[in-house]
Amino acid sequence: MAKLLYVETSPRKQRSASTEVARAFLDAYRTAHPADSIQEIDVWKLDLPEFDEVAFEAKYAGIEGRERTPAQQAVWNRFVALAQPFRDADKIVLSVPMWNWGIPYKLKHLIDVISMKDVLFTFDERGLLGLLGGKKALLVLAKGVDYSAGSATAPWDQQTPYLKVWLNSIGITDITLLPVEKSLYGPEVDRSSRDAATASGRALAASF
Numbered sequence: 041m042a043k044l045l046y047v048e049t050s051p052r053k054q055r056s057a058s059t060e061v062a063r064a065f066l067d068a069y070r071t072a073h074p075a076d077s078i079q080e081i082d083v084w085k086l087d088l089p090e091f092d093e094v095a096f097e098a099k100y101a102g103i104e105g106r107e108r109t110p111a112q113q114a115v116w117n118r119f120v121a122l123a124q125p126f127r128d129a130d131k132i133v134l135s136v137p138m139w140n141w142g143i144p145y146k147l148k149h150l151i152d153v154i155s156m157k158d159v160l161f162t163f164d165e166r167g168l169l170g171l172l173g174g175k176k177a178l179l180v181l182a183k184g185v186d187y188s189a190g191s192a193t194a195p196w197d198q199q200t201p202y203l204k205v206w207l208n209s210i211g212i213t214d215i216t217l218l219p220v221e222k223s224l225y226g227p228e229v230d231r232s233s234r235d236a237a238t239a240s241g242r243a244l245a246a247s248f
C-alpha cells in the first residue's frame with residue numbers, strides 16, 4: 041500500500057485550473073489504487089512559522105553543529121513536523137499556479153521551512169545529498185499564457201525549473217510534468233486546455 045501526498049497551493053479553489061486537473065487525477069488514482077492512502081495539505085491553511093532570526097538560527101545550529109536554545113528547538117520541531125508528510129509519502133502530487141513567473145509565496149514559505157539539513161537533505165564533501173530518494177512526484181502546473189518549448193515566453197518560466205531543482209535537491213528525480221497553460225486566453229481556450237490536461241492526468245493515474 042503506497043502513501044500519496046497531495047499538496048494544493050492555489051487559493052482559488054472552485055475555479056482553480058491546477059486544482060481541477062489535480063483532483064481529476066486523484067479521483068482516477070483512487071479508482072486505480074484503492075488500497076493506497078492519500079493525505080491532503082492545503083498550504084493556505086497551514087500554520088507556518090515566520091522565518092525570523094530564531095528560525096534562521098534553528099536552521100544554522102544544525103549546519104554549524106551548535107546546540108539549539110529552547111526557542112530554536114521549538115521552531116525546529118515545527119520544521120520537522122511540517123516536513124514529516126513529505127518524508128512519509130511514497131508519491132507527491134503538487135498542484136501549483138504560476139505567480140509572477142514563479143510559485144505562490146505560501147508554497148515558497150513551506151519550502152523554506154521544511155528544506156532542512158538532516159530532514160530533507162544532508163551534505164558532505166560530495167555536496168548536497170537529498171534524503172527523499174526513491175519517491176516520485178507529479179507537478180500539475182497552471183499558467184496564464186503559453187510556455188511550451190519554442191514559445192516567446194518559454195524562457196520566462198521560473199515555476200517549472202524551480203520546482204524541479206527543489207525536488208532534485210531533496211533527492212526526487214522521478215518527476216512528471218502536467219502543464220495546464222493558457223488559462224488567460226479566454227473561456228474556450230481555458231476549457232479546452234483544462235480538458236486536455238485532465239485527460240492526460242486520468243491516463244497517467246494507473247501507472248503513477
Ligand SMILES: Cc1cc2nc3c(=O)[nH]c(=O)nc-3n(C[C@H](O)[C@H](O)[C@H](O)COP(=O)(O)O)c2cc1C
Nearest residue numbers: 050056057058137138139140141182183184185223
Ligand atoms: C498573483 C498572480 C500572478 C500571476 N502571474 C502569472 C505569470 O507570471 N505568468 C502567467 O502566465 N500567469 C500568471 N498568472 C495567471 C495564473 O497563473 C493563471 O490564472 C492560473 O490559471 C492560476 O492557476 P489556478 O487557476 O490553479 O489558481 C498570475 C495570477 C496571479 C493571481
